[in-house]
Amino acid sequence: MTNLGEGVAIGTLPPTKYAEEPRQPGNLVLTLKETSSGEVIKDVKVSIAGASSGEATTNAAGQCRFDGIAAGFYALTLTQDEFEMSPDRARFAIHPDQTLKLNIKVRRVLTTVVMKRIHVRGTLKAATGDKSELEYGHWWVEVDGSQSFGWWPASGVSIGGTFSGVPGVLNEMKGAGGTATRDPHHGDPGDEEFSPSVLNGKSAADIKKSIGDFASGFSGKYGSTWRWPGKYNCHNFQEQMMKDVGLSKSNSKNLK
The missing domain is CATH 3.90.1720 (endopeptidase fold (from Nostoc punctiforme))
Known part of the structure; x- marks a missing residue:
């Protein structure tokens, strides 16, 4: 008669594999201000290029948003009619599920x-x-x-x-x-x-x-x-x- 467990190898069951929840894309919130006064700057065209791409324009609060952009590295470019800006570009990274708040201060020259x-x-x-x-x-x-x-x-x-x-x-x-x-x-x-x-x-x-x-x-x-x-x-x-x-x-x- 064999008792339970006698002469029988009992191993550990393999862990149950649970499907990982898909990670959500990230978001970018940009605020643009003038260097000397700290005043916000509206009507600046903001372009991003990287894992995703897009364009937006800063509002009366000097802000614009890019929602649902893929994780990865990005280049950002700033342009505004009649002005030259410094800096006029930046680099940033977006991580999954992240809302990145990016504050940029620029100097502007009025070329007209x-x-x-x-x-x-x-x-x-x-x-x-x-x-x-x-x-x-x-x-x-x-x-x-x-x-x-x-x-x-x-x-x-x-x-x-x-x-x-x-x-x-x-x-x-x-x-x-x-x-x-x-x-x-x-x-x-x-x-x-x-x-x-x-x-x-x-x-x-x-x-x-x-x-x-x-x-x-x-x-x-x-x-x-x-x-x-x-x-x-x-x-x-x-x-x-x-x-x-x-x-x-x-x-x-x-x-x-």
Whole structure:
């Protein structure tokens, strides 16, 4: 008689194989902000390429989403009409079941706005009374290649009037050929030219409107005197414009 288990090998049963639940794809939430101010930036086209691909545009909160994208490595590209951005690309990885929150800060340059500067010449000789080589130069801004703004003396100016101040006017020195929206030097080359960087999250349209509003309202806010080197002349007109609108020469795009 054989007792239970006697002479019988009893092994461990193999584990039951349970089917793994399928892992879900991941998601990406991107927030885009301007580096200096931290303001969000809307209307930026965001493209991703990798295991999945797609495009989205940042909303009023500076955000966009990519849902249900496959796990893997990705390249991201940022583009916005009229702007150059730095950085304009990034790399990231998506893991299954993950929602990646990616925050990117960028600097932007507004390429449809150009600050132009023709510098003063001959001041040393002029100080001795020899004005033969004196050139006042001029600073102005061009917008979309169709509008431009600068601050001028209303008519010819003497050395004394240069320092004490004379009536000033937007764009129009008598006989120079300017209009309310076109500086007499419009289209001329400058000694220095650059497209400014932007210190806020505004759109190109908003920035260009602010430039026009600044120019048309300048005399009402800052007075109608032109003097050099005191305020205001074409130099600090341009500098005040950049300050009020939120533009900067720092991190700008040098064109000349």
